[in-house]
Amino acid sequence: MVKDLDIDKLKHQLAEEGYAVIENVLDADQLAQARKAVEKQMEHELAHPLPLDDERHEDDDEIRAYYKKHYTVSEAEAERMVARVHQYRRDNAGTRWPVPIGKVSKNFLHLPTLFDDDQSQRVWNLLNKAPELIPLIEHPVVLPMVRHVMGQDCTLHDFQSTSIGPHTGGGAWHVDAPLGQIPEPLPEFPLTLQNVWLLDDFTPDNGATRVMPRSHKLRKPPPWGSGPLDGEVTLTAPAGSIAIWLSNTWHRSGPNTTDRQRRAILCNYNVSWLRGFADFTTSLPSEVIPTLSNEARYLLGFAARAPRTR
Incomplete structure (x- = not known):
């Protein structure tokens, strides 16, 4: 697969258009393994949602309203998001944010695990729950492309799975965190690079990602909204492919007008000095860490943090 790729063409596509698609990267066995891992975890989390708590914080209504405004979440999911904030504070010595939730860095916030009124689903920190998928982060087709864009010294920002449910309307146009919270003009270079492993065929009708070619050169976020934009491109490809x-x-998930879900794994990399969405060094099963290559460990954040001073 690697020797058959026109790497220079892909690099040019990424630099000029802001996106690229590489078809049929995973073989049938690899695709089946990834699907099985995601299906298992999604079924488990649907059956065992985050329990609520009895705590009451003075900003609960503000938190609840934030998620109801910015995401299509049910009342039950909004309550779970309040509980997640409570848990986050317990994990951080009871520390509160110094600004309202709408001003908090997106790197410090959970996104809903159920959205589109519970029709769509997200699984956070998938590598902690399915470490058999770790080889994907150093895949020989993907990692050279990542390092071409981000530089050799890059790490993993996030690794999650999503399922866009049937008969859902699609997401809002956005750039990836933290760019949506940085004053314009945005940096000329990307801070993260998204790699999406397609677990199902991406088609125009089932929620395939939309991108705006060359929008990365505008150095600003898109206007808020989820409607089609003139010149947008739908990233269609067979399952087992990867979109970058x-x-x-600018990008968004498209509307899914079919009767089936559309699933993917999101594998996001960042420059090493940027704080990621997940701390893999504290969440991976301890028995897995010695089995990993040095390259995988560094991508997961080992030796990519401030040293302890003595």
């Missing part, structure tokens, strides 16, 4: 786009390329 720069963090500053």
Whole structure:
């Protein structure tokens, strides 16, 4: 697969258009393994949702309203998001954010695990729950492309799975965190690089990602909204392919008008000095860590953090 790729063409596509698609990267066995891992975890989390708690914080209504405004979440999921904030504070010595939730860095916030009124689903920190998928982060087709864009010294920002449910309307146009919270003009270079492993065929009708070619050169976020934009491109490809786009390329999930879900794994990389969405060094099963290559360990954040001073 690697020797058959026109790497220079792909690099040019990414630099000029802001996105690229590489078809049929995973073989049938690899695709089946990834699907099985995601299906298992999604079924488990649907059957065992985050329990609520009895705590009451003075900003609960503000937190609840934030998620209801920015995401299509049910009342039950909004309550779970309040409980997640409570848990986050317990994990951080009871520390509160110094600003309202709408001003908090997106790197510090959970996104809903159920959205589109519970029709769509997200699984956070998938590598902690399915470490058999770790080889994907150093895949020989993907990692050279990542390092071409991000530089050799890059790490993993996030690794999650999503399922866009049937008969859902699609997401809002955005650039990836933290760019949506940075004053314009945005940096000329991307801070993260998104790699999406397609677990199902991406088609125009089932929620395939939309991108705006060359929007990364505008150095600003898109206007808020989820409607079609003139010139947008739908990233269609068979299951087992990978779609790549720069963090500053405008993109969104498309509407799914079919009767089936559309699933993917999101594997996001960042420059090593940027704080990621997940701390893999504290969440991976301890028995897995010695089995990993040095390259995989560094991508997961080992030796990519401030040293302890003595």
